[in-house]
Amino acid sequence: MQITVLKYGGTSVGSAERIREVARKVALRYQEGESLAVIVSAMAGETDRLIGLSGQVSGFPDLRELDVLLASGEQVSAALLALALKDLGVPARSFLAFQLPIVTDDNHSLALVQHIEVYALKRHLQERKVAVVAGFQGLTVGGDITTLGRGGSDTTAVALSAAIQADSCEIFTDVNGVYTCDPNIYPRARKLEQISYDEMMELAVLGARVLHPRCVELAKKYNVTIRVRSSFNDGPGTQVSEEREQMEGALISGVTYSKGEARISVFGVPDRPGIAFRIFNSLAMESINVDMIIQNVGRGNLTDLTFTVPVADLDRAVKRVEQVAREIEAEGVLTDRDIAKVSIVGAGMKSHPGVASRMFGALAREGINIIMISTSEIKISCIIETRYTELAVRVLHDEFALERDGE
Amino acid sequence: MQITVLKYGGTSVGSAERIREVARKVALRYQEGESLAVIVSAMAGETDRLIGLSGQVSGFPDLRELDVLLASGEQVSAALLALALKDLGVPARSFLAFQLPIVTDDNHSLALVQHIEVYALKRHLQERKVAVVAGFQGLTVGGDITTLGRGGSDTTAVALSAAIQADSCEIFTDVNGVYTCDPNIYPRARKLEQISYDEMMELAVLGARVLHPRCVELAKKYNVTIRVRSSFNDGPGTQVSEEREQMEGALISGVTYSKGEARISVFGVPDRPGIAFRIFNSLAMESINVDMIIQNVGRGNLTDLTFTVPVADLDRAVKRVEQVAREIEAEGVLTDRDIAKVSIVGAGMKSHPGVASRMFGALAREGINIIMISTSEIKISCIIETRYTELAVRVLHDEFALERDGE
Numbered sequence: 117m118q119i120t121v122l123k124y125g126g127t128s129v130g131s132a133e134r135i136r137e138v139a140r141k142v143a144l145r146y147q148e149g150e151s152l153a154v155i156v157s158a159m160a161g162e163t164d165r166l167i168g169l170s171g172q173v174s175g176f177p178d179l180r181e182l183d184v185l186l187a188s189g190e191q192v193s194a195a196l197l198a199l200a201l202k203d204l205g206v207p208a209r210s211f212l213a214f215q216l217p218i219v220t221d222d223n224h225s226l227a228l229v230q231h232i233e234v235y236a237l238k239r240h241l242q243e244r245k246v247a248v249v250a251g252f253q254g255l256t257v258g259g260d261i262t263t264l265g266r267g268g269s270d271t272t273a274v275a276l277s278a279a280i281q282a283d284s285c286e287i288f289t290d291v292n293g294v295y296t297c298d299p300n301i302y303p304r305a306r307k308l309e310q311i312s313y314d315e316m317m318e319l320a321v322l323g324a325r326v327l328h329p330r331c332v333e334l335a336k337k338y339n340v341t342i343r344v345r346s347s348f349n350d351g352p353g354t355q356v357s358e359e360r361e362q363m364e365g366a367l368i369s370g371v372t373y374s375k376g377e378a379r380i381s382v383f384g385v386p387d388r389p390g391i392a393f394r395i396f397n398s399l400a401m402e403s404i405n406v407d408m409i410i411q412n413v414g415r416g417n418l419t420d421l422t423f424t425v426p427v428a429d430l431d432r433a434v435k436r437v438e439q440v441a442r443e444i445e446a447e448g449v450l451t452d453r454d455i456a457k458v459s460i461v462g463a464g465m466k467s468h469p470g471v472a473s474r475m476f477g478a479l480a481r482e483g484i485n486i487i488m489i490s491t492s493e494i495k496i497s498c499i500i501e502t503r504y505t506e507l508a509v510r511v512l513h514d515e516f517a518l519e520r521d522g523e
Numbered sequence: 524m525q526i527t528v529l530k531y532g533g534t535s536v537g538s539a540e541r542i543r544e545v546a547r548k549v550a551l552r553y554q555e556g557e558s559l560a561v562i563v564s565a566m567a568g569e570t571d572r573l574i575g576l577s578g579q580v581s582g583f584p585d586l587r588e589l590d591v592l593l594a595s596g597e598q599v600s601a602a603l604l605a606l607a608l609k610d611l612g613v614p615a616r617s618f619l620a621f622q623l624p625i626v627t628d629d630n631h632s633l634a635l636v637q638h639i640e641v642y643a644l645k646r647h648l649q650e651r652k653v654a655v656v657a658g659f660q661g662l663t664v665g666g667d668i669t670t671l672g673r674g675g676s677d678t679t680a681v682a683l684s685a686a687i688q689a690d691s692c693e694i695f696t697d698v699n700g701v702y703t704c705d706p707n708i709y710p711r712a713r714k715l716e717q718i719s720y721d722e723m724m725e726l727a728v729l730g731a732r733v734l735h736p737r738c739v740e741l742a743k744k745y746n747v748t749i750r751v752r753s754s755f756n757d758g759p760g761t762q763v764s765e766e767r768e769q770m771e772g773a774l775i776s777g778v779t780y781s782k783g784e785a786r787i788s789v790f791g792v793p794d795r796p797g798i799a800f801r802i803f804n805s806l807a808m809e810s811i812n813v814d815m816i817i818q819n820v821g822r823g824n825l826t827d828l829t830f831t832v833p834v835a836d837l838d839r840a841v842k843r844v845e846q847v848a849r850e851i852e853a854e855g856v857l858t859d860r861d862i863a864k865v866s867i868v869g870a871g872m873k874s875h876p877g878v879a880s881r882m883f884g885a886l887a888r889e890g891i892n893i894i895m896i897s898t899s900e901i902k903i904s905c906i907i908e909t910r911y912t913e914l915a916v917r918v919l920h921d922e923f924a925l926e927r928d929g930e
Contacts, residue, residue, distance in 0.1 A: 132579030196577065
């Protein structure tokens with residue numbers, strides 16, 4: 117039996133009208149003979165409404181109960197889609213996490229999927245019926261409801277695809293697929309037909325909001341081919357799968373940017389072992405992620421330490437860093453919110469040296485100063501001044517000729 | 524361990540503010556040492572909102588999926604109350620039907636409770652923790668979600684009280700208790716301290732909306748003492764329990780009325796065996812409840828048949844009755860929506876003859892014509908013209924001196 121997993125996000129099921137539209141599409145594919153398991157998110161806005169309610173009854177909501185609360189959102193949309201399908205004469209039923217079950221650990225609000233029991237689901241599909249599965253939710257072995265955190269329904273779709281050995285996993289969103297850069301910034305952005313797991317993961321981490329990095333990681337681990345498609349048209353979207361083997365692969369797959377970071381500099385730090393540990397440990401204790409780190413060459417026995425943190429965590433981070441700075445008798449702390457990160461991502465750069473220098477050269481020609489740099493095997497990120505963000509994206513898109521298919 | 528079951532309805536948990544108010548009351552009782560299981564309904568308006576959504580995606584909603592949809596309402600309020608309790612430092616957790624489980628048959632939307640597994644709940648209470656239980660919902664042995672129909676959360680409260688052998692079951696509503704008549708109609712209405720199961724059941728069937736007849740029936744079966752109380756004050760409310768044994772019990776406990784019925788008359792019916800069966804069977808096939816029935820003495824071999832049905836079912840009923848009337852060659856069908864039912868209820872009338880004639884006399888003195896009469900062991904109902912409803916209630920309340928405690 118060939119099984120297809122479809123996943124519709126909150127916007128796609130955001131109203132009764134939208135749910136009926138999704139039902140019509142699913143019905144059409146059902147009538148063409150496909151075996152379908154459909155994962156749904158909560159209706160757009162519902163999760164925020166529930167979080168708002170929890171905040172009105174509790175200062176620091178208990179995570180176990182918050183999960184019970186939030187899981188109701190996917191329960192509602194799963195039931196509504198099943199109702200809409202039955203209304204079209206399609207035999208369908210909803211499956212909640214506890215009914216399969218989708219077993220997770222007990223890390224409430226960020227639970228990890230451990231096992232999905234697919235026996236009942238498979239039997240249901242074998243009877244030529246459509247399964248509508250509530251995304252985002254899980255069940256501990258102790259019988260508690262959990263949720264999977266951000267991108268949870270995508271994770272449900274990929275994990276279920278792996279468990280049931282689906283032939284394809286289609287994730288429907290409000291964009292046509294994965295682009296070489298944000299089309300709102302540069303109309304010459306091109307939709308990619310295919311992208312590798314690693315590239316997609318870097319793009320996701322770096323700010324492209326199409327898929328959550330965690331679901332891409334899971335897809336890679338279990339070799340689940342994802343197709344990112346629009347729920348508003350019938351375009352083929354973008355396939356996320358193993359690295360394609362091409363004679364002449366594209367050097368760069370995409371240019372991405374993020375304005376969500378801020379920079380902290382600690383000046384005149386005594387150049388002793390253990391100092392960096394004290395600073396970064398104090399941030400780790402606050403669960404603040406540090407991204408890029410630069411340590412300048414010392415002046416005598418003093419050095420400067422610069423790093424970036426999410427702008428949302430800046431105030432908390434500065435408080436901690438200033439405290440440590442006093443303790444270690446550093447000269448001072450400065451911050452800068454006026455920065456952006458521009459990155460190029462491409463599996464091709466693994467086998468092509470010189471990509472970094474081309475990137476730096478292209479930015480330099482436009483007079484864009486690079487404040488910090490970080491690299492991985494398949495991406496190069498530069499911190500620049502915020503005002504140059506869009507210019508930098510366009511320049512890099514042109515430099516690597518992304519409007520054509522590679523070089 | 525003395526266990527108290529509390530049940531809060533939709534109005535009592537209708538907003539975040541109300542939920543916090545309920546949490547404060549529960550917290551106070553918890554701190555005084557009580558072992559508490561709290562049943563909650565969906566927030567006021569939520570069930571209607573969900574039914575509205577189901578109607579927008581489906582013409583005739585599938586009952587299995589409708590149950591999945593509606594059960595989310597109680598899930599939300601149970602989670603919110605548990606959150607609010609934890610915020611007050613009270614150890615609490617929510618229990619959904621599937622987590623106990625509350626086992627029902629698979630009659631979706633009107634499921635009957637078969638068994639409640641209370642082991643986990645009891646252990647929870649023994650650990651000095653508060654249990655918040657989602658009302659209205661159940662689980663089939665096959666693992667499907669069910670709902671219990673109207674008054675479902677009251678039923679959950681009573682069934683759970685029986686299963687866990689609770690010492691008391693307090694049902695909180697938006698009124699102070701059970702009254703001798705509707706206080707909005709007659710300010711001399713008096714709150715009853717106590718009422719028997721049978722009387723409460725008659726009052727509930729006859730239109731008093733305080734408790735659903737089904738939950739009273741269950742309470743009687745398992746001898747669960749219910750206390751109906753207001754969630755807005757600390758009054759003692761009304762106790763519903765076995766008939767009290769008093770030297771001089773009250774003759775009548777209450778006067779109630781209902782404007783929800785309509786009358787259908789079939790004229791010139793051939794007086795043959797099987798005719799009444801054909802008429803009432805055709806209505807039973809449509810699941811229309813017939814209340815009172817009168818068959819007049821025949822004129823020759825013709826008779827007249829008059830009966831009442833819920834006004835909401837009148838149009839469907841008339842369609843069926845007119846069809847049968849044609850088949851049996853009756854002379855005609857007439858309907859009347861302009862009727863009301865006024866009833867007196869009291870266990871005391873079992874041992875006191877003459878109550879009916881006092882009722883008829885009191886109505887006659889005010890010039891109120893009685894159209895139909897029906898009686899049971901503990902109630903007498905009269906159909907009258909709608910415009911006399913309030914007058915009739917006041918007259919009967921005075922006749923049986925209900926503002927004082929009996930005669």
